[in-house]
Amino acid sequence: MSEKFRQRLDSLISRGAFIRGEEVHELENTLTNYLETYSVLTTANGTDALMASLMALDLKPGDEVITPAFGFPAAVEMMCILNIRPVLIDVNWNTCNMEPALLAGALSSRTKAILPIHLFGSAASMNEIMQFAEANDLPVIEDAAQSFGSECFVGGKRKKLGTIGDLGCTSFFPTKNLGCWGDGGAIFVNREEDELVLKIRRILSHGQSRKYFHDEIGFNSRLDTIQALVLLQNMSTLNAAFTKRKEIAQRYLSEFQKISEIELLLDSGGLEVLNLFTIKVDQKQRDALKDYLLSHGISARVYYPQAIHRQSAYSSFIRKGSDLHVSEQLANVVLSLPCFPSMTELEQEKVIDTVKHFFRC
Secondary structure, X not given: OOHHHHHHHHHHHHHOOOEOOHHHHHHHHHHHHHHOOOEEEEEOOHHHHHHHHHHHOOXXXXXEEEEEOOOOOHHHHHHHHOOOEEEEEOEOOOOOXXXXXXXXXXXXXXXXXXXXXXXXXXXXXHHHHXXXXXXXXXOEEEEOOOOOOOEEEEOOEEEEOOOOOOEEEEEOOOOOOOOOOOOOEEEEEOOOOHHHHHHHHHHOEXXXXXXXXXXXXXXXXXXXXXXXXXXXXXXXXXXHHXXXXXXXXXXXXXXXXXXXXXXXXXXXXXXXOOOOEEEEOOHHHHHHHHHHHHHOOOOOEOOOOOOHHHOOOOOOOOEEOOOOHHHHHHHHHEXXXXXXXXXXXXXXXXXXHHHHHHOOO
C-alpha cells in the first residue's frame, strides 16, 4: 500500500465521503479514458451492471435475449427476474465462448438483444457477432466480468472487450483482472448517447432524475467511495499486473502443451489477459487431477460443473436456440489453475511440476 494511497484513504475517512465521493467520479473518468469509450458508470457489483443494462434497453416481458449456455449464469438470472426469456446457444469447443454460426437458428420475432460472455478472459467472436447484430438491428451487451483489459480485433481495429457492443458490463470482485476490496462493477456505455447514460444513472438510483423525483422503475446500486479509491490505486499498477498474468499463461501454455492428456484453449497471440487459466482433461482424470492438486495445496476449480440449461432454477424460463452438447461436454472436462499477478515463480513451478507428476511426465 503506497503512502499516497494511505493519505487519500485518511482524507476520505476524515471527510466521511463514503457514498458518491469524488473518487467515484474520478474512477469513472479514468476508466472511460482507459477503455477509450463514451462513458463508464460504476455499480455495486457486476450482476447489477447486467440488470441495469437489460433494463436500459427497454426490454419487455416475453422479449428474448440470445446468450451462451456455458458460463456463470448472472445474466440469465437477471433475465428471469425481468421476465425476459433467455435463448441459449452452444459455445465453441476451442474457446468456450458463444458460437456465432448458431445465432441465425436462434433468432425469432421476439429476439431483442444478444449477450455474449467473454469467458475466462478470452474473447468471444465479436466480429461475427457484431455483423449478425447489425444485420438484424439488435443491440449487444457484453459480459466482460472476467476479461477486463483483454482485447480483440473487430473490423480491423484493436478494441478492449466490453467496448465493442452497445453496452459492456464488468465486475470488480477481488479476484478479477481489476479488483477491489469487496464487491463492485461497472457499465461501459459505447454509444455516444447522453440520454442512454442518464437513463442508466436513473435506473441505478431508484429511477430518480433528481432526489425524491422517481421517473421510472429502478433500484439502488452504487460503488462505495473506498472501493473506488482502491480501484484507482490498482489502476496505477494495471499494466504490470496484466504483464504478469500473460507471462504466467505463456509459461503454462509452453509446459502443458507437451502433455497429451491436456487440451488447451485457443491462444489469442497475447491479446487476452486471462482471469483463469483453463485446461480440458477427460472427466475421470479431471476430477482426480483436481483432488491431487488440492492435496498438494494447489487451488484448482471447476468453472462450471453444469451448463446453464441444466440448472434447475432457470430450466422453466429458457428456450434452447441450438443443440447444447458442447456446453454439456465442457462442464465435464474444464479445470482452472491458479493464475494471478502475485504468484511467485516457485508457486508456478509447483503447479507445473505437480500437474506433470500426476500425468507421470
